[in-house]
Amino acid sequence: MKCGLIEKTESQFVDSIEKEAYVWCEKNWKHDDHEHRHTRAQLTFVEEGYQYFHIDRKIYLVPQYHVIWIPSGKAHKITSEAQTVNLMVFLFKSVFEDEFYQNVQVFAVPPVLKEMLLYASKWNQSLNENEEQDIFFRAILKSLPNFCRESSGLEIPVPTDTRLIPVCNDINYNFKYNLDIVSLAEKAQMSVRSLQRIFKNETGITLQKYLQLTRILKSIELIDTQQYTLSEVAYKVGYQSLSAFTASYFAIMQTKPKMNKNQGVSS
Structure with missing residues (x-):
């Protein structure tokens, strides 16, 4: 039961x-x-x-x-x-x-x-x-x-066009780095313009938005481990400053990132 x-x-x-x-x-x-x-x-x-x-x-x-x-x-x-x-x-x-x-x-x-x-x-x-x-x-x-x-x-969309799966996998694996649109287009075997258009049509969001969502999801997982400060989390998911991370997090979650109450490290 x-x-x-x-x-x-x-x-x-x-x-x-x-x-x-x-x-x-x-x-x-x-x-x-x-x-x-x-x-x-x-x-x-x-x-x-x-x-x-x-x-x-x-x-x-x-x-x-x-x-x-x-x-x-x-x-x-x-x-x-x-x-x-x-x-x-x-x-x-x-x-x-x-x-x-x-x-x-x-x-x-x-x-x-x-x-x-x-x-x-x-x-x-x-x-x-x-x-x-x-x-x-x-x-x-x-x-x-x-x-x-x-x-x-x-909500993280999963594209039905199989050509886009390697693109999503690459972003999920390399989320700490800025998008290399040319490389992603090569993985999808299409032009940069076609990739951007088809990805938006398939998922409803841009590649940059997909990267942002992925980074925020990863940050939530890292915060939950209670092993890092917020600044460390920010750098681990690809942001160059805590303020940039906080702004991006707030845009998605509508609240600022914070450590769990029982967490032993501070930001």
């Missing part, structure tokens, strides 16, 4: 629970290697660490104090290199008709929603009927569209 659902096969979870909605909290979350789907919609809150969700040829980063909304029946796989991942998973049998609930959403949790989610942990793994819980969970569900912010910044 996982999140209250019984794993019938390696990719399908059977829902035998009558309850309209419930929450499942786990410390030191264990990750699956396979893609799976639920018959319930889910809201996952990352209380500690960070999580990658692989959905529809896209990779969504969900850092600490962010949530991801996944519609019912949407196949997904989760991965993470974080030292510790603590998650709260809310599962809903039915949702409202608003378009918000039909699509994957990732957004930072504002203080009000954070307190609501943490308060709901008192019902962890409780499958008994509870009127207060039902009303409270419905309020959370109804409020999500209003809490949601721009989510595209945490």
